[in-house]
Amino acid sequence: MARLDELNQEMKIAMKAKDKEKLSTIRMLKSALQTEQINKGEELTEEDELTVLSREKKQRVESLNEFKAAGRDDLVLKLEREIEIVDDYLPAQLSEEEVREIVQDTVEQTGASSMKDMGKVMGALMPKVKGKADGNLVSSIVKEELNK
Structure with a gap:
């Protein structure tokens, strides 16, 4: 370990x-x-x-x-x-821009189009950013993307 x-x-x-x-x-x-x-x-x-x-x-x-x-x-x-x-024991944190890129890619991959798809997007997204980004930041960016 x-x-x-x-x-x-x-x-x-x-x-x-x-x-x-x-x-x-x-x-x-x-x-x-x-x-x-x-x-x-x-x-x-x-x-x-x-x-x-x-x-x-x-x-x-x-x-x-x-x-x-x-x-x-x-x-x-x-x-x-x-x-x-x-x-010091966690991986380097992603910047807001990097998180935004990953969110946009995931939204496209999942075909999400509304807030109803947030669970689907978050489910696909969290393994990609686990330990590398704050969950609240990720959630707010997903909401922002899905409300466009």
């Missing part, structure tokens, strides 16, 4: 550097991956790993937005750092 090995190595480096924030975030990621592996009962595929890491990032982004709204600047800074660390 590549990601767990990578996390173990990074954990050792963070311990030696006495980087408590990075260490706790790596431990959290490692725990989430191990829990998923136990629940699944077999080795995780790379796609499974991306799903877990994306879920962890999404949780932090949602919490970040709530803390910003509540004016909890102390927690905002901590979460921003955690998100940066999680991003």
Whole structure:
């Protein structure tokens, strides 16, 4: 399992550097991956790993937005750092233009013409962008394309 090995190595480096924030975030990621592996009962595929890491990032982004709204600047800074660390283990994110191109291609491939076809488009699209683009961004671009 590549990601767990990578996390173990990074954990050792963070311990030696006495980087408590990075260490706790790596431990959290490692725990989430191990829990998923136990629940699944077999080795995780790379796609499974991306799903877990994306879920962890999404949780932090949602919490970040709530803390910003509540004016909890102390927690905002901590979460921003955690998100940066999680991003290190995710593939590079696609730009909005790249997502827009993929959405347009998928809409053409599926023959979608209205909002009724959104489920069909999203079903075909998400495997292409999984872990590489924010689901909310993808959804909004699909809605935009289907409402033209």
